[in-house]
Amino acid sequence: MKMKKIMSAALAGAMALSMTATAFAAGNGSIEEPSEIEVTGTTKVPTISITVPTSAAVTLNPYKLDVTIDSATKQDQVISAVYYIVNGSDVAIETEATVTGVAEGATFAATSVASSTDKTKQVYMAFEWAKTADGSTAPATWSDTTALTTSAQNIANKLTMDKTGGTSPAIAFHFTGDAIAEPETPWTTDDTVGATLAFTFAPKANTVAAGGGGTP
Amino acid sequence: MKKFACIIFALLILASTAFAASGDGEGVPVLPGDVSAGEESSSSGALEITGEVAVPDAPAEIDEQQPVISVSVPDSGWVVVNPYRLEVVRDGIASNQQIVSPAMILQNQSTVPVRVDAKALGTVPLGSEAEFVPSAPQLDAVGKEVFLFLEFQGFWGNDPLWSGQFTGAANQLAVDSLGTAKEGVMTMEAGGAGALRVFGSAAEAPSAPWTAADTVNISVVFTFAALD
Numbered sequence: 357m358k359m360k361k362i363m364s365a366a367l368a369g370a371m372a373l374s375m376t377a378t379a380f381a382a383g384n385g386s387i388e389e390p391s392e393i394e395v396t397g398t399t400k401v402p403t404i405s406i407t408v409p410t411s412a413a414v415t416l417n418p419y420k421l422d423v424t425i426d427s428a429t430k431q432d433q434v435i436s437a438v439y440y441i442v443n444g445s446d447v448a449i450e451t452e453a454t455v456t457g458v459a460e461g462a463t464f465a466a467t468s469v470a471s472s473t474d475k476t477k478q479v480y481m482a483f484e485w486a487k488t489a490d491g492s493t494a495p496a497t498w499s500d501t502t503a504l505t506t507s508a509q510n511i512a513n514k515l516t517m518d519k520t521g522g523t524s525p526a527i528a529f530h531f532t533g534d535a536i537a538e539p540e541t542p543w544t545t546d547d548t549v550g551a552t553l554a555f556t557f558a559p560k561a562n563t564v565a566a567g568g569g570g571t572p
Numbered sequence: 573m574k575k576f577a578c579i580i581f582a583l584l585i586l587a588s589t590a591f592a593a594s595g596d597g598e599g600v601p602v603l604p605g606d607v608s609a610g611e612e613s614s615s616s617g618a619l620e621i622t623g624e625v626a627v628p629d630a631p632a633e634i635d636e637q638q639p640v641i642s643v644s645v646p647d648s649g650w651v652v653v654n655p656y657r658l659e660v661v662r663d664g665i666a667s668n669q670q671i672v673s674p675a676m677i678l679q680n681q682s683t684v685p686v687r688v689d690a691k692a693l694g695t696v697p698l699g700s701e702a703e704f705v706p707s708a709p710q711l712d713a714v715g716k717e718v719f720l721f722l723e724f725q726g727f728w729g730n731d732p733l734w735s736g737q738f739t740g741a742a743n744q745l746a747v748d749s750l751g752t753a754k755e756g757v758m759t760m761e762a763g764g765a766g767a768l769r770v771f772g773s774a775a776e777a778p779s780a781p782w783t784a785a786d787t788v789n790i791s792v793v794f795t796f797a798a799l800d
Contacts, residue, residue, distance in 0.1 A: 391645040393676060395770060395790040399702070400654040400672075401782050447656045450777075561776035562657040564668055 402559050405444035405520075407491065412439050414550060416462075416479060418535040418543045433470075434481050434533035434549070441527040441555065442491040443517035448560040451527055453511040453553060455483045457504030461547035466503050468534055475540040479549050485529035487515055495528050504551055516560055529553075639798035642681040643760070649676040651790065653702070653718055655774040655782045671720060673770035675732065678794070680760035685799040688766060691753040692722055692745050693791045702786045704748045708738070713775035716786050720747040720772040724758040732767045747772075747790055759799065768792065 414436040415423055422429050425437050443449045457464050462477040469478050484498035500513050518525045531551065535543075651673040652660050660672045680686050694704050702716045709717035722745045725732030738744055745754045747770075760766040770790065774782075 391643065391794045391796075393646055393649050393768070393792045393794075395649040395651050395673070395676075395792060397651045397653055397787045397789050399782060399784055399787040400652050400656070400658050400660055401784050402656050402658055446658060558777065559656055559781050561655060561670075562668060564657055 402445050402447035404447075404449070404557070404559060406449060406557055407440075407442040407444065408555060409439045409441070412436060412531075412553070414481070414531045416535060416543075416547065416549050418537055418539075420537070432532070433535045433537070434479065434531055436531040438494045438528050438530045440488070440491040441517070441529070443525045444520045445559065446519055447562060448519050448522070449517045450514050450558045450560045451517060452514045452556040452558075453483075453485065453529075454508050454556075455502060455504060455511065455554075456508040456552045457481060457506050458550040458552065459506065459548070461544070462535070462549060464503070464505050464549075466505075469536050470534040472536060474536055475538070477536060477539045477541070477543065477547055479533060479535045481531055481533040481549050481551070483511070483529065483531060483551065483553075485511070485515060485527055487517065487524040488526045488528045489524055491526050493528075498530075501532075504549075519562065639684040640682060641684070641686055641796050641798055643686060643794075643796050644679040644681060645794060646676050646678075649673065649768075649770075651720070651770040651788075653774055653782075653787060655716075655718075655776050655778075657776075670774045670776070671718075671770060671772040675734075675767040675769050678760065678766045678768070680762065680764050680766065682762055682798065684762050685764075686760045686762075687756050687797045687799050688724065688726075688758045688760060689753070689755045689795045689797070690722065690724065690745055690757045690768075691751060691793040692747045693751045693793075694720065694747040694749050695789045695791065696749060697785075697787060697789065699785045700787050701780070701783075702788050704788065706746060706748065708773045709775040711776065713777075714779040715775060716778045716780070716782060717775040718772065718788060719774070720770055720788070720790065721745060722747060722757075722790075722792065723769050723771055724766060726758040726760045726764065726766040728761050728764040734769060734771075736771045738771070 414434060415425070417423050417431070417433050417435055420431040420433060422431060423435050425435055441451065459479065462479045465478040465480040468480045472478070481504045483502045483504060484500060486495035486497065486499040488495045499515070500511055502509060502511055515527050517527055650662070651671060652662065654660050654668065654670050654672055657668045657670060659666065659668050662672070663674055665672065665674055678688070696702055696704070702718050705717040705719050708719050721738050723734060723736070724743045724745070725734065735741070738746070742754070743757050745752055745757060758766045
C-alpha cells in the first residue's frame with residue numbers, strides 16, 4: 357500500500373515535470389531549478405511617407421512684366437509657385453531645410469534692393485516656408501524668411517508637420533524677392549537665379565494627452 | 573526501490589529460519605524467545621509465549637508537513653518598445669505608452685505562500701542599436717536609449733494595480749545588460765497569483781531614427797521559497 361502511494365507520488369511528480377511551465381518542488385521548501393520567462397522585444401516604428409516636390413521653378417522678372425503662375429498673373433521681380441511637402445506618416449515629422457543659392461550674371465543681396473540706387477545686377481531672393489493644412493492651401497503668412505547666398509544655409513527654425521490627419525500635416529514653401537530694376541547693363545535671359553534645397557526629416561514622438569496612453 | 577527489495581529479502585530469510593527451527597516438517601512457525609512449559613510433556617496444554625518478532629525497519633514516512641511548491645510560470649512574454657508613442661494593439665491591449673507589455677501571470681498552486689526572487693538580464697540582439705540605460709532617457713538623448721524595469725505584484729482575486737513609475741521599490745527591478753537581481757519582489761498567497769509587467773521609456777528623438785531592428789529582449793529567472 358505504501359509502495360502504491362509512493363509510486364503515485366512519483367507519477368505525479370513526473371507529470372509535473374513534464375509541464376515545462378510549472379515549477380515543482382518538495383523537500384526543503386524551495387525550488388532549486390529556477391523558472392524562466394523569455395520576454396521577446398519588438399520595436400514599433402512609424403511608417404514614414406512624405407511627398408516632396410522633385411523640382412521647382414523661380415522666375416527672375418526685374419522689369420516687372422506680367423508672369424502667370426498657377427493661373428495668377430503677377431508682376432513681382434522674383435516669382436515662384438508655392439510648393440508643398442506633405443506628411444503621410446503616422447507620426448509627426450520634424451523638417452529641417454538647407455538652402456543654397458545659385459546665381460548667374462548677378463549677385464545676391466542680403467536685404468531688399470527695391471529702393472536701391474545701385475546699378476549692379478543684384479537680386480534679393482528669399483526662401484520662405486510655413487506649416488499648412490494640406491498640399492494645396494497656401495498659408496496666410498510665412499513663418500521664416502531667409503535671404504539666399506551662394507553658401508549653404510540651414511533654415512533657423514525647424515518645422516514640424518503633424519502626422520497625417522492632423523491639423524497641419526504639410527509645409528509650403530516658395531521664393532520671393534526683388535532686383536535692381538535698372539542696372540547699368542540691362543538684364544538678359546542669361547542672368548538667372550536659382551537654389552538648391554535639401555530637406556531632412558526626422559520622426560517626432562507623438563504626444564500623449566493627459567489620462568491617455570493606455571494603462572500603465 | 574532498492575530499500576524495498578532489501579526489506580522483502582530480509583522477511584524471506586526470517587520465514588525460512590522459523591520453518592527450519594520447528595523441525596516437524598509441518599510448517600508451524602516457532603518464534604524465538606522464552607518458553608514456559610508444564611512439567612509434563614503433553615500434546616496439549618497451555619503455553620505462554622512471550623517474545624519479540626524481528627521485523628525490518630519501517631520505510632521512512634514522507635513528511636506530511638514538508639511544503640510542496642508548485643508554481644506555474646509562463647515560458648514567454650513580450651514587450652514592445654514604442655519610442656514614437658504610436659498606437660500599439662496586441663493581445664487585447666491598446667496603448668501608446670513608450671513601453672507596452674502585458675501582465676504575465678504566475679499561479680501559485682502550492683498550499684503555502686511563496687516568496688518570489690527574480691533575476692533579469694537584458695540582451696540586445698545582433699544588429700540592434702538599442703542600449704540599456706539605468707534611468708529614463710533625457711529628451712535630448714542622441715543614442716537609442718531604453719530604460720526598462722520589471723514590476724511585480726502578488727494578487728488574489730482582483731487584478732493587480734500597477735504603478736508604472738520607477739521608484740526603486742522592492743517590487744521593481746531595473747533591467748540592464750549585465751544582469752540584476754532582487755529577493756522578495758513579491759509574495760504569492762497559497763492558491764493565489766502574481767504578475768509581472770515591463771515598464772519604462774525610450775529616447776524619443778535619437779540622432780538616427782529608431783528602426784524595427786533596434787530592439788531588446790529580457791530573460792527573467794524566478795526562484796521560489798515557501799513562507800511559513
